[in-house]
Amino acid sequence: MSVIADRCPGIQVTVVDLNQARIDAWNDPDLSKLPVYEPGLDAVVGRCRGRNLHFTTGVDAAIAAADMVFLSVNTPTKTKGVGAGQASDLRWIEASARQVAACAQGHTIVVEKSTLPVRTAETVKAILTAAQGEVAGAGAPKTFSVLSNPEFLAEGTAIPDLEAPDRVLIGGEDAASIDALASVYGQWVPQERILRTNLWSSELSKLTANAFLAQRISSINSIAALCEATGADVNEVAHAIGADTRIGSKFLKAGPGFGGSCFQKDILNLVYLCGHYGLHEVAAYWQSVVELNSWQQHRIAQLVVQKLFGTVTGKRIAVLGFAFKADTNDTREAPAIRICQDLLEEGAQLAIYDPKVPETQIASDLGCQPLPSPVGSPLSGEGVWHRVTTPAEAVAQADAVLILTEWASFADLNWQELAAQMRKPAWLFDARSIADLSAAQAAGLQVWRVGRG
Numbered sequence: 001m002s003v004i005a006d007r008c009p010g011i012q013v014t015v016v017d018l019n020q021a022r023i024d025a026w027n028d029p030d031l032s033k034l035p036v037y038e039p040g041l042d043a044v045v046g047r048c049r050g051r052n053l054h055f056t057t058g059v060d061a062a063i064a065a066a067d068m069v070f071l072s073v074n075t076p077t078k079t080k081g082v083g084a085g086q087a088s089d090l091r092w093i094e095a096s097a098r099q100v101a102a103c104a105q106g107h108t109i110v111v112e113k114s115t116l117p118v119r120t121a122e123t124v125k126a127i128l129t130a131a132q133g134e135v136a137g138a139g140a141p142k143t144f145s146v147l148s149n150p151e152f153l154a155e156g157t158a159i160p161d162l163e164a165p166d167r168v169l170i171g172g173e174d175a176a177s178i179d180a181l182a183s184v185y186g187q188w189v190p191q192e193r194i195l196r197t198n199l200w201s202s203e204l205s206k207l208t209a210n211a212f213l214a215q216r217i218s219s220i221n222s223i224a225a226l227c228e229a230t231g232a233d234v235n236e237v238a239h240a241i242g243a244d245t246r247i248g249s250k251f252l253k254a255g256p257g258f259g260g261s262c263f264q265k266d267i268l269n270l271v272y273l274c275g276h277y278g279l280h281e282v283a284a285y286w287q288s289v290v291e292l293n294s295w296q297q298h299r300i301a302q303l304v305v306q307k308l309f310g311t312v313t314g315k316r317i318a319v320l321g322f323a324f325k326a327d328t329n330d331t332r333e334a335p336a337i338r339i340c341q342d343l344l345e346e347g348a349q350l351a352i353y354d355p356k357v358p359e360t361q362i363a364s365d366l367g368c369q370p371l372p373s374p375v376g377s378p379l380s381g382e383g384v385w386h387r388v389t390t391p392a393e394a395v396a397q398a399d400a401v402l403i404l405t406e407w408a409s410f411a412d413l414n415w416q417e418l419a420a421q422m423r424k425p426a427w428l429f430d431a432r433s434i435a436d437l438s439a440a441q442a443a444g445l446q447v448w449r450v451g452r453g
């Protein structure tokens with residue numbers, strides 16, 4: 001919404017939320033305190049806020065004044081009831097639709113921005129249609145039109161992704177409404193990149209795009225394991241296959257598995273949908289993409305244990321990176337969570353460093369509070385963790401360093417200095433292929449890198 005405000009000075013954009021603390025944070029004069037860390041976002045908000053970008057908890061008034069309402073609420077995987085573990089929990093989308101139905105005036109275009117299971121527009125439409133025709137005060141009768149406009153931005157590169165999108169997708173039935181939304185994007189996106197489809201194609205395209213991207217990662221991670229077993233190098237294989245223009249070079253980076261708020265959730269959604277329509281083979285096919293991802297995470301944790309003489313009990317391991325990818329403070333479904341949990345289960349003492357993820361977040365993800373390594377009882381069987389503020393602090397007395405996020409600064413760590421602080425024989429496990437392995441080896445470390453035989 002900030003980028004829309006930035007690119008369309010003639011449009012007033014009001015972002016509403018029920019959470020006062022969150023809205024206050026978006027209104028904080030100190031732009032470094034915005035609730036989301038995203039490179040370049042502070043500058044965009046700084047340019048537009050107060051001009052044509054507003055943040056408020058005045059939800060009803062903002063809906064009443066709007067020509068177009070974007071529904072951008074969360075749709076997490078259901079944890080209980082029918083479809084638990086696969087289907088999306090739509091309670092917030094339904095509540096938002098009801099609030100729009102109640103407060104809108106005149107004609108309102110309602111845009112689904114959240115990633116939704118296919119055919120959710122039907123629910124939204126049913127709720128809105130029930131309110132159609134009512135007249136609020138002296139206004140015109142209420143009418144609605146529903147569009148699907150899924151978002152394809154990736155975290156960490158959100159601003160450039162929005163400023164120059166590969167495509168914008170608008171699904172709907174009413175040509176005038178589609179034109180209205182297309183004319184918003186048309187202020188900076190070339191017309192040929194604005195794709196128009198029916199509602200269901202648009203909703204399904206979003207799930208499919210994420211499933212295909214995630215599938216590439218599981219595919220390359222499966223080959224990484226084979227490379228390790230056979231002496232090939234997955235980076236070389238990725239380069240070789242990526243040079244084929246039919247395959248392309250992006251999204252072929254082997255690692256600790258995909259994380260983030262979308263991939264797993266969207267695939268599980270797809271699996272649920274296929275199951276619902278009796279397409280069990282199709283469901284199993286996509287399910288295997290998620291299973292391989294979990295396997296890769298457990299595999300890396302097991303490999304660390306195995307290389308450290310079969311036990312990490314009481315051993316100190318430096319974990320570099322906790323976010324699900326670089327340039328974000330987001331840890332949703334981060335591979336670091338499962339890998340750290342496995343190591344804690346094995347009794348390891350983890351010193352975790354991430355430039356952006358705070359201790360409270362790590363505690364909530366790991367489900368246990370931080371505790372410094374118990375001094376003087378190195379063989380205590382309890383797994384413990386604490387957060388440190390530099391890589392140097394993380395490696396002090398450690399038997400191993402494990403890199404789980406590809407923060408750029410990890411590419412130029414001074415291995416001579418770090419290795420000197422570690423207990424020998426010491427290991428570097430690079431699950432992101434980012435460290436300078438020859439420098440680490442020259443400093444006396446044993447090294448393992450994902451996908452290198």
Ligand code: UDX
Nearest residue numbers: 151152153154155251252253255258259260262324325
């Ligand atoms: C993704 C989609 O890219 C985006 O289009 C959609 O709108 C939301 O979901 P995001 O989750 O922000 O975006 O990040 P992305 O860059 O896709 O990375 C997802 C995960 O895959 C990360 O954990 C990343 O480290 C991992 N990844 C990505 C790999 O392991 N290898 C790769 O080659 C690419």
